[in-house]
Amino acid sequence: MARQRKKIEHHPGELNLTAMIDVAFQLLNFFIITSHPVAVLAHLDVFRPSPDPVPVPRPRPPPVIRIEIFPDRMLLNDMQVTMPRLVDFLAAQASLDARKTVLIQCSQKSLHGQLIAILDQCTRLRMSNLSVISST
Amino acid sequence: MRKRGEEYLTGNLTAMIDVVFQLIIFFVCTVNMQDKAIDDSIRLAMAPNGVPVTRKELLEINLDVDKRGGVYLNRQFVTRDELGKMLTKIVLENPGKQIPVIIRGDANTKHEAIQKAMDACVKANIWKIKFAAFKERG
Numbered sequence: 403m404a405r406q407r408k409k410i411e412h413h414p415g416e417l418n419l420t421a422m423i424d425v426a427f428q429l430l431n432f433f434i435i436t437s438h439p440v441a442v443l444a445h446l447d448v449f450r451p452s453p454d455p456v457p458v459p460r461p462r463p464p465p466v467i468r469i470e471i472f473p474d475r476m477l478l479n480d481m482q483v484t485m486p487r488l489v490d491f492l493a494a495q496a497s498l499d500a501r502k503t504v505l506i507q508c509s510q511k512s513l514h515g516q517l518i519a520i521l522d523q524c525t526r527l528r529m530s531n532l533s534v535i536s537s538t
Numbered sequence: 539m540r541k542r543g544e545e546y547l548t549g550n551l552t553a554m555i556d557v558v559f560q561l562i563i564f565f566v567c568t569v570n571m572q573d574k575a576i577d578d579s580i581r582l583a584m585a586p587n588g589v590p591v592t593r594k595e596l597l598e599i600n601l602d603v604d605k606r607g608g609v610y611l612n613r614q615f616v617t618r619d620e621l622g623k624m625l626t627k628i629v630l631e632n633p634g635k636q637i638p639v640i641i642r643g644d645a646n647t648k649h650e651a652i653q654k655a656m657d658a659c660v661k662a663n664i665w666k667i668k669f670a671a672f673k674e675r676g
Contacts, residue, residue, distance in 0.1 A: 424556055428560075431564065435568065509649065510650040514649060518671050
């Protein structure tokens with residue numbers, strides 16, 4: 403008995419483009435992600451005034467609020483305070499002048515969380531002149 | 539047993555696999571690598587009144603200080619001298635640019651460890667330092 407051969411059907415003019423479209427999309431994706439937009443430059447004209455020949459007297463620097471942090475206590479201008487009292491004091495000072503300098507001095511053994519708590523309160527009161535120093 | 543004339547219902551999965559690969563590539567490329575440089579073991583202090591971080595600076599330096607006082611730059615432990623040298627090198631490579639340094643200190647770290655990181659910044663002429671804290675815990 404003659405073995406029947408499988409007939410393979412060929413459709414003329416049919417091409418599987420899936421792989422090519424895959425690659426095209428991969429490339430498109432790659433170039434979109436890795437491309438950088440071209441920088442647009444602009445020239446802005448400014449005027450630089452000459453220095454004033456008459457020296458201007460500088461205003462007096464604002465007073466400093468000094469806070470010392472120890473592991474077990476806090477000092478405000480050399481006086482021991484609790485956190486609520488310190489916050490009240492800072493709020494009162496900030497209402498007068500929020501640009502006052504707050505100098506926070508941390509002892510070696512104080513915890514970083516204590517410093518963050520005070521900085522957080524200063525930020526809440528919009529006090530921006532904050533300096534942190536470390537005691538030796 | 540398959541009967542004559544019965545056909546399995548098959549679908550062409552090529553398009554779906556295409557889309558899946560496209561999505562994988564998209565997410566792999568857009569994932570923020572900076573997040574990987576952050577040490578999750580550090581428990582930052584809470585600062586609910588802090589200004590939320592909306593954008594990251596290009597030349598941002600993150601210094602991690604863990605509970606035991608170890609200082610890490612890009613999750614690599616560094617000594618005080620190494621840190622100072624690295625920061626100085628970064629500053630010299632970027633003249634005239636303000637390089638923001640963000641110290642991510644554990645809330646229970648003693649200040650002496652934070653001081654070590656701050657001193658290295660000051661030695662490298664970096665005076666503007668930020669402390670990272672949680673505004674809201676995730």
